[in-house]
Amino acid sequence: MGLSSKSARLAWVLIALVLVLGLLVPLAGCGTDEPAEEVDEETEEPTTEEPVETSRLIVASTTSTEDSGLFEVLVPAFEEAYPEYKIEVVAVGTGAALELGRAGDADVLLVHAKAQEEELVAEGYGTERRDVMYNDFIIVGPADDPAGLADAGTAAEALAIIPDSGSEFVSRGDESGTHTKELSLWESAGIEPAGDWYVSTGQGMGDSLTLASERQAYILADRATFLALKDNLELEIIVEGDPAMFNQYGVIPVTDAANLDGGQAFADWIVSQDAQDIIAEFGVDEFGEPLFIPNAS
Amino acid sequence: METILNAIAEAFVLLGSGASDVWEIILRSLQVSGAAVFMATALGVPLGYLLGISRFAGRWILIILVNTGMGLPPVVAGLTVYVTLSRSGPLGELQLLFSQPAMVIAQVLIATPLVLGVTAAAVASIPYGLRLQARALGASKAHEAWLLLKEGRRGVMAAVVAGFGGIISEVGAVMMVGGNIEGTTRVMTTAIVLETRKGNFSTAMALGFILIFIALIVNIALTSLQHAGARYER
Numbered sequence: 001m002g003l004s005s006k007s008a009r010l011a012w013v014l015i016a017l018v019l020v021l022g023l024l025v026p027l028a029g030c031g032t033d034e035p036a037e038e039v040d041e042e043t044e045e046p047t048t049e050e051p052v053e054t055s056r057l058i059v060a061s062t063t064s065t066e067d068s069g070l071f072e073v074l075v076p077a078f079e080e081a082y083p084e085y086k087i088e089v090v091a092v093g094t095g096a097a098l099e100l101g102r103a104g105d106a107d108v109l110l111v112h113a114k115a116q117e118e119e120l121v122a123e124g125y126g127t128e129r130r131d132v133m134y135n136d137f138i139i140v141g142p143a144d145d146p147a148g149l150a151d152a153g154t155a156a157e158a159l160a161i162i163p164d165s166g167s168e169f170v171s172r173g174d175e176s177g178t179h180t181k182e183l184s185l186w187e188s189a190g191i192e193p194a195g196d197w198y199v200s201t202g203q204g205m206g207d208s209l210t211l212a213s214e215r216q217a218y219i220l221a222d223r224a225t226f227l228a229l230k231d232n233l234e235l236e237i238i239v240e241g242d243p244a245m246f247n248q249y250g251v252i253p254v255t256d257a258a259n260l261d262g263g264q265a266f267a268d269w270i271v272s273q274d275a276q277d278i279i280a281e282f283g284v285d286e287f288g289e290p291l292f293i294p295n296a297s
Numbered sequence: 298m299e300t301i302l303n304a305i306a307e308a309f310v311l312l313g314s315g316a317s318d319v320w321e322i323i324l325r326s327l328q329v330s331g332a333a334v335f336m337a338t339a340l341g342v343p344l345g346y347l348l349g350i351s352r353f354a355g356r357w358i359l360i361i362l363v364n365t366g367m368g369l370p371p372v373v374a375g376l377t378v379y380v381t382l383s384r385s386g387p388l389g390e391l392q393l394l395f396s397q398p399a400m401v402i403a404q405v406l407i408a409t410p411l412v413l414g415v416t417a418a419a420v421a422s423i424p425y426g427l428r429l430q431a432r433a434l435g436a437s438k439a440h441e442a443w444l445l446l447k448e449g450r451r452g453v454m455a456a457v458v459a460g461f462g463g464i465i466s467e468v469g470a471v472m473m474v475g476g477n478i479e480g481t482t483r484v485m486t487t488a489i490v491l492e493t494r495k496g497n498f499s500t501a502m503a504l505g506f507i508l509i510f511i512a513l514i515v516n517i518a519l520t521s522l523q524h525a526g527a528r529y530e531r
Contacts, residue, residue, distance in 0.1 A: 058395060067495055090395060090476040104384040105394050206494040232496030258384065258392055 054086040057262035060106035062176060063204035065249075066091035068224040068291055070282055077278055078269055085262045093204065095175035101125050104256035107263035110270070112177035112222075112249045126252035127264070130271050133279050133292040134248045137181055139239035140209075140226055141167070141218035149218065155242040156188035163197055168217035172208045173200030177247065182220045185244065209233055222247055224291035227283065249292070271296035304502030308510075311503055318479075319504075323511060326465065326484040329397055333404035334412075334461045341409045341460065342453060345416025346442055350428070363417065366410030371403075372469025378403040379473045395476040400484070403470035408460035415459050419452020420445055454523040458516060465512050485511075 065071070066089060075087045090097075090106065094113045100106040102125045110132065111117060120126045139149060139158055147165035152158035162169045171193065172179045186193045199217065201208045205225040212219035213233040226237070251270050253263040269275050276294035283291035311319050348359060380386050382394045382402075393399045423445055431441045446453055468486035475482035477491060485508045492501035 063494065088395060088476070088478045088481055090478060092476075102385075104389070204494055206496060210494075210496050229496050232498070256384070 052083050054084055055259055055262060057085040057087050057108070057259050057266060058100075058106045059087055059089050059108055059110060059266060060097040060100040061089060061091050061110040062094050062097060062112065063091045063206065064176070064178065064222050064225045065110065065112075067204070067206045068222075068228045068283075070224070070279070070292065073278055073282055074270070074275065077275065078266060081269060081274070082262075082265055085259075085265065087266075093172075093174040093176040094180070101252065101254045104254060104258065107254055107257040107259040108266045109252040109254065110249065111252075112247050113180050114248050114250060116180070117250045117252055121252060125255055127255050128267075129250045129252050130267065131295055131297060132249045132251050132270055133276075133294045133296070134246060135222055135224050135292045136240065137178065137220055137245040137247050138223050138226060138237050139218055140212070140221055140233075140235040141238045142216040143234070143236045145236075145238055147218070149238045152239070154188075155239055155245050156185050158239045159185055160189040160191055162218060163191060163195060165197075168197050168199055168215055169193075170199045170201060170208055170212040170215065170217045170219040172205065173202045174204075176204075178205060178220060178222060181245070181247065185220070188244065209235065220245075224283070227287045227291060248295075300499065300502070304499050305506055307499050308503035308506045311500070312507065318483075319507075321480075322483055322485055322488050323507065325397070325482075326486070326508070327511070329400045329471065329484060330404060330461060330465045332401045333408055333464055334457060336401070336405045337408035337412045337460045337464075338457050340405070341412030341456065342416050342446070345413040345456065346420050346446060348413065349417040349420025350445070360414075360417070363410055363414045367414050369407060369410065370469065371407050371464075371467035372473065374406040375403050375470030375473035378406065378470070382474065394474065395478060395482060397475070397482060399474040400471045400482060403474045404464040404467070407467060407470060408464045411463050412456045412460040415456035416449075416453050419449040419456065422452070423449050451523055454519060458519050458523075461515065461519070462512065465515075466508070 059071075061071070071089050075089065078087060079085065090100065092100070094111045094116070097106070097109055097111050098113075098116055098120055101109045101120060102123075109117075109120075109126065117126070117129050121129045137155075139155060141147070141149065147161050147167040149158040149161055152161060159169070171182055183193070199211070199215070201211055203211075205221060206229055208219060209221055209226065209229055210233065211217075213235050216234070218238065219235070223240075226233075226235075251267045253260070253267045257263045276296055279292050279294040280290055283289065348356075348363065378399060379394065381388050382391065382399055383389055384392070384394070393402075427448060428441060428445065431444050436444065466486065468490055471477075471482070471484055472487050472490065475484070475487065477483050477487040483491075485504060489501045489504045489508070492498075492504065
């Protein structure tokens with residue numbers, strides 16, 4: 001047995017050490033800046049790790065809300081007002097977010113599918129539903145508008161042009177708030193959304209917009225996400241302003257939440273004047289207009 | 298080509314600027330996958346050894362199962378762990394969903410069949426004569442195991458490398474059970490998905506290059522270990 005065997009052994013020991021550390025650190029829950037997983041939500045006893053005891057507050061929201069960047073301003077503001085909570089935002093499609101509420105895996109929901117939200121509360125999975133803010137949907141498409149949607153009257157009338165126009169329409173197809181609104185527009189137009197011209201992605205707003213841009217197709221998007229991603233897309237606003245394209249956001253504390261107080265605190269905070277002011281300001285510097293319009297009553 | 302060069306340049310900028318979340322994300326990926334490959338090794342090598350030396354009638358069924366397990370789609374492993382850890386699921390009380398431990402569990406599920414299967418193949422291909430000789434010379438079962446694993450160490454190392462490679466690059470499981478939460482469960486692969494979703498392709502590619510580079514470094518370390526002592530063998 002020569003030198004290389006010894007150094008191989010040493011290397012084994014070092015690697016084992018590294019892996020053991022890798023094992024201990026995440027299991028002990030001392031990840032980069034999160035408090036210990038075993039934190040009890042209601043106690044006042046100090047832990048050895050953090051000066052302020054924080055409890056985990058899971059906010060389930062939609063991918064379009066996250067992609068707009070709104071949480072980057074809301075979360076720090078909330079945590080400053082309520083330092084006892086540490087927000088974790090899980091962004092999935094509206095359908096999945098509502099499911100998280102039903103399963104009790106989230107503490108509070110911030111989504112935009114009013115009918116489904118009210119159903120959730122009626123079923124008892126949410127304690128209440130309150131209006132938070134709204135933005136609108138727009139139909140975006142290729143800059144030269146080959147199908148001539150801009151001349152149509154309402155959004156539904158515009159969509160009615162597409163099937164025979166030779167242009168494609170991209171749908172999120174994921175039971176999200178956007179998808180729900182899209183389906184209701186097709187219904188008003190009296191058209192069955194199916195066929196070669198109808199492309200269903202099953203993905204979030206950003207992904208779907210990118211796909212529509214690549215294929216130079218039309219797509220229904222919320223204004224906030226479109227503005228936030230506009231620079232990476234080759235699409236323009238074609239149809240806007242139809243009252244039918246109103247997009248209302250609601251907040252729902254989850255009945256069976258792990259962190260009941262936190263969920264309620266977030267819901268109360270986001271309809272408060274402070275949060276509503278933050279929402280009214282968001283996006284003005286970058287886009288000249290707010291991305292969301294606060295309307296909590 | 299220009300996009301790729303831009304992406305490589307952006308990779309250096311991201312790393313160099315010390316943008317705290319990039320380093321945080323890299324560290325987290327290594328922690329999660331490192332812990333998972335360690336546990337998968339602890340589980341997979343002994344079990345793989347036992348499978349490799351076994352000689353019973355239904356052995357081939359087990360091997361087929363293990364090989365199928367190697368092809369387990371990460372998103373399915375994620376879904377299984379998700380449903381189990383959900384508060385409405387059997388282990389909901391642990392409140393592990395959307396945490397790093399949950400991600401480690403899911404990745405152990407993915408990596409263990411890989412480590413197990415490759416170890417079994419490595420051990421099975423060792424000449425039977427060696428086992429006979431060891432036993433003839435009075436080796437205990439444990440000593441025999443140690444001898445065989447040393448003899449097949451290249452294959453065992455390959456098993457660990459396969460396990461690590463499989464999980465450092467996967468996104469389906471960690472996305473589902475981790476939730477891609479900023480500051481706690483975002484790892485390299487889920488960050489790439491996020492940037493892609495937002496249309497920031499050059500950032501996504503830059504992160505991709507960083508990920509590949511990290512995997513390269515880890516594999517250099519593991520592979521040089523695999524060949525340590527090769528000088529003395531012919």
